[in-house]
Amino acid sequence: MTAKQMMVAGLCMAGLMFAGSASYAAGQYGPGVTDTEIKIGNTNPYSGPASSYGINGKVHAAYFNMINEKGGINGRKINYISRDDSYSPPKTVEQVRQLVEQDKVFLLFGTLGTPPNMAIHGYVNENKVPHLFVATGADQWNDPKHFPWTMMFLPSYGIESHIYANYILKNLPNAKIAVLYQNDDYGKDYLNGLRAGLGDKAAKMIVATQSYETTDPTVDQQVVALQGSGADVLLTAAIPKFAAQTVRKVYDIGWKPTHFLNSVGNSVGLVMKPAGLEKGVGIISATYHKDPTDPQWQNTPEYKEWLAFMNSHGFSGSITDSQAVIGYSYAQTMIEVLRMCGDNLTRENVMKQAASLHDFKLPMLLPGITLNTSPDDFDPIKQMQLEKFDGTTWQLFGDVISGSGT
Amino acid sequence: MAETFPVDGTAKMAMGRKSATAIAVWRWAGTAALIAVAVVSPFMLSNYHVFELTQVMIYAIAVLGLNILTGYNGQISLGHGGFYAAGAYTAAILMHRYGVPYWATLLPAALVCFALGVLFGLPALRFEGPYLALVTLAMAVAMPQLLKYFDNWTGGKQGLVLVKPMPPPELGIDRDRWLYFFVLLVLLIAIRVAANLLNGRNGRAFVAIRDHPIAAAAMGINTARYKTLAFGTSTLFTGVAGALAAIVIGFVAPESFTLFLSLSFLIGSAVGGIATIGGAIVGGFFIEFVPNFANDISDAAPWAIYGLTMLLFMYVMPRGVVGTFGPWLAHALQQFGSARRAAK
Numbered sequence: 055m056t057a058k059q060m061m062v063a064g065l066c067m068a069g070l071m072f073a074g075s076a077s078y079a080a081g082q083y084g085p086g087v088t089d090t091e092i093k094i095g096n097t098n099p100y101s102g103p104a105s106s107y108g109i110n111g112k113v114h115a116a117y118f119n120m121i122n123e124k125g126g127i128n129g130r131k132i133n134y135i136s137r138d139d140s141y142s143p144p145k146t147v148e149q150v151r152q153l154v155e156q157d158k159v160f161l162l163f164g165t166l167g168t169p170p171n172m173a174i175h176g177y178v179n180e181n182k183v184p185h186l187f188v189a190t191g192a193d194q195w196n197d198p199k200h201f202p203w204t205m206m207f208l209p210s211y212g213i214e215s216h217i218y219a220n221y222i223l224k225n226l227p228n229a230k231i232a233v234l235y236q237n238d239d240y241g242k243d244y245l246n247g248l249r250a251g252l253g254d255k256a257a258k259m260i261v262a263t264q265s266y267e268t269t270d271p272t273v274d275q276q277v278v279a280l281q282g283s284g285a286d287v288l289l290t291a292a293i294p295k296f297a298a299q300t301v302r303k304v305y306d307i308g309w310k311p312t313h314f315l316n317s318v319g320n321s322v323g324l325v326m327k328p329a330g331l332e333k334g335v336g337i338i339s340a341t342y343h344k345d346p347t348d349p350q351w352q353n354t355p356e357y358k359e360w361l362a363f364m365n366s367h368g369f370s371g372s373i374t375d376s377q378a379v380i381g382y383s384y385a386q387t388m389i390e391v392l393r394m395c396g397d398n399l400t401r402e403n404v405m406k407q408a409a410s411l412h413d414f415k416l417p418m419l420l421p422g423i424t425l426n427t428s429p430d431d432f433d434p435i436k437q438m439q440l441e442k443f444d445g446t447t448w449q450l451f452g453d454v455i456s457g458s459g460t
Numbered sequence: 461m462a463e464t465f466p467v468d469g470t471a472k473m474a475m476g477r478k479s480a481t482a483i484a485v486w487r488w489a490g491t492a493a494l495i496a497v498a499v500v501s502p503f504m505l506s507n508y509h510v511f512e513l514t515q516v517m518i519y520a521i522a523v524l525g526l527n528i529l530t531g532y533n534g535q536i537s538l539g540h541g542g543f544y545a546a547g548a549y550t551a552a553i554l555m556h557r558y559g560v561p562y563w564a565t566l567l568p569a570a571l572v573c574f575a576l577g578v579l580f581g582l583p584a585l586r587f588e589g590p591y592l593a594l595v596t597l598a599m600a601v602a603m604p605q606l607l608k609y610f611d612n613w614t615g616g617k618q619g620l621v622l623v624k625p626m627p628p629p630e631l632g633i634d635r636d637r638w639l640y641f642f643v644l645l646v647l648l649i650a651i652r653v654a655a656n657l658l659n660g661r662n663g664r665a666f667v668a669i670r671d672h673p674i675a676a677a678a679m680g681i682n683t684a685r686y687k688t689l690a691f692g693t694s695t696l697f698t699g700v701a702g703a704l705a706a707i708v709i710g711f712v713a714p715e716s717f718t719l720f721l722s723l724s725f726l727i728g729s730a731v732g733g734i735a736t737i738g739g740a741i742v743g744g745f746f747i748e749f750v751p752n753f754a755n756d757i758s759d760a761a762p763w764a765i766y767g768l769t770m771l772l773f774m775y776v777m778p779r780g781v782v783g784t785f786g787p788w789l790a791h792a793l794q795q796f797g798s799a800r801r802a803a804k
């Protein structure tokens with residue numbers, strides 16, 4: 055770095071320090087907020103192996119632009135700065151530090167992926183930067199006691215499993231349950247969620263558990279072992295490849311349990327088709343958002359509004375992508391929290407408001423699902439609806455069910 | 461920085477003894493000035509820039525390792541990201557599972573990566589050029605999955621969160637600056653060690669094998685031994701860099717060590733100048749800043765900009781920045797020296 059650049063950098067820093075102290079004096083604004091602007095930071099994988107998730111960040115940006123064109127929030131425009139981290143944790147640390155220390159964003163929003171968020175978890179909490187609505191489903195993000203600046207969004211794996219447990223207790227009270235899970239935190243979240251949901255009946259009802267490693271070639275052996283336990287209910291917590299193997303094997307060996315398949319592995323294209331569509335008939339899973347390909351939503355005003363947004367912002371190629379529905383819902387929640395803050399845009403207040411969501415409805419979530427948070431509960435979505443596979447697609451059934459995570 | 465000549469020494473031999481001394485003086489002065497800048501600059505920069513420069517130095521150490529292997533010994537590696545990961549995980553596991561203080565993890569990481577490199581170097585003896593590149597590519601491709609497989613040790617895909625080192629309180633500097641100086645110290649030691657190694661008989665043996673393996677063997681150089689040694693030394697440096705990265709970032713996960721990291725090292729090495737020591741530092745700057753620079757120019761096609769920048773560098777300076785300017789600078793100094801003598 056040349057001396058001149060250094061001088062410029064120094065002057066900028068001094069300037070920012072003055073600007074910072076001036077806005078603190080007003081007592082209303084945290085860093086990154088002025089009378090006309092709110093700066094929001096984000097990281098997304100726009101390149102690299104996970105780049106298909108990058109649609110999330112692009113949808114956020116387009117949605118915030120739309121809000122800005124309509125006059126912003128209380129007269130303030132959103133300045134959304136989204137940086138590419140390629141899903142690489144060291145890059146996330148770098149980008150987030152740039153967002154917080156150089157760009158001086160007010161808060162971080164929707165940072166995507168479990169490893170990237172793990173890498174910045176300590177940093178943001180140490181520096182008291184709101185880390186809102188992380189885009190990952192692990193249970194650990196809902197920990198306001200130890201990490202009061204980090205809040206999740208999606209129903210956690212544990213909550214989903216808890217929902218299956220509630221259904222089982224109600225409809226299959228004498229079930230003998232077998233569990234197949236991936237041997238890592240994700241799989242164990244499901245197992246623990248099920249145990250928590252079943253409560254003191256867990257020890258009696260869960261008759262067998264088997265785990266697999268992601269490096270295993272197949273899960274055939276595990277499936278056969280679980281059948282041998284005499285279980286009549288199977289919960290599968292597996293990623294698409296192993297979910298497809300499980301669906302196929304269960305059918306092929308003539309086992310007919312009530313099969314609950316985790317939402318991580320319920321894609322029709324990636325799981326049900328490779329397994330054989332007829333082999334998955336009757337399998338139960340759960341969801342919380344409207345599937346953009348489901349015809350039952352396509353005449354609703356909510357879907358039409360989403361579709362119009364997608365088409366008018368250059369996303370017409372992504373109108374079957376659930377990620378675009380999820381990204382849209384994230385952005386709407388962020389806007390709602392900022393609205394709730396009014397003119398008191400401090401970092402403390404934004405956390406307080408984010409932790410005070412009460413029955414907030416989102417147009418692209420399933421009817422009946424609302425967002426609720428409290429100072430002890432940083433997981434906004436805790437409800438899902440069950441769905442059954444009919445050989446072509448998933449059909450919703452029953453009521454929306456709540457779970458409470460682990 | 462410290463060493464800007466092609467190592468073959470012809471330039472040195474061509475010079476008169478006096479001008480060589482003059483150049484040595486200039487070099488010492490230059491090195492001292494650079495070190496002074498490196499020591500002072502963190503106090504004039506924001507924490508974020510200090511952190512960025514720390515990253516630059518870590519990459520520089522990794523690239524320095526690759527330069528020893530590829531530049532001086534002529535063995536191409538596309539797998540140094542894997543050794544970087546091995547170093548990072550050695551440090552991370554020692555810190556996380558055994559509570560070893562961060563500074564004490566560098567030596568074990570160095571030893572582990574040296575051993576890995578030697579083991580890897582043995583079969584590599586049978587391969588040359590593009591074939592060796594493919595073999596090492598296997599290392600880079602396999603590493604993230606291996607890390608997920610041994611998840612009892614590595615934490616699997618969740619990775620390991622490390623406690624960030626605290627600076628000694630009596631120094632009165634913050635963590636970013638402390639880590640900067642810690643890494644700077646390691647970098648200076650690494651440069652010193654590399655310069656000693658490469659300017660001595662080991663270095664001459666490396667280069668001889670690179671330039672003409674048969675002639676080298678005919679001169680009595682044990683090529684197998686030196687090629688393996690080059691491999692081990694190279695991965696040792698890169699492994700230490702990986703350990704530093706784990707310490708500075710405070711988190712390791714398999715996603716941190718993708719194939720692209722290995723490619724970045726090779727790119728940094730080529731841009732800086734593969735058979736130079738100073739080139740490693742230029743390479744570190746390139747790896748750290750050019751992707752960000754490309755991102756700032758174009759959101760839509762950052763990698764196209766990245767590619768263009770790389771092409772431009774290689775087109776204008778085919779021997780890398782230091783490989784091109786180093787001899788030029790040496791020549792200029794020599795002219796300057798003789799002009800002064802003539803004036804007397």
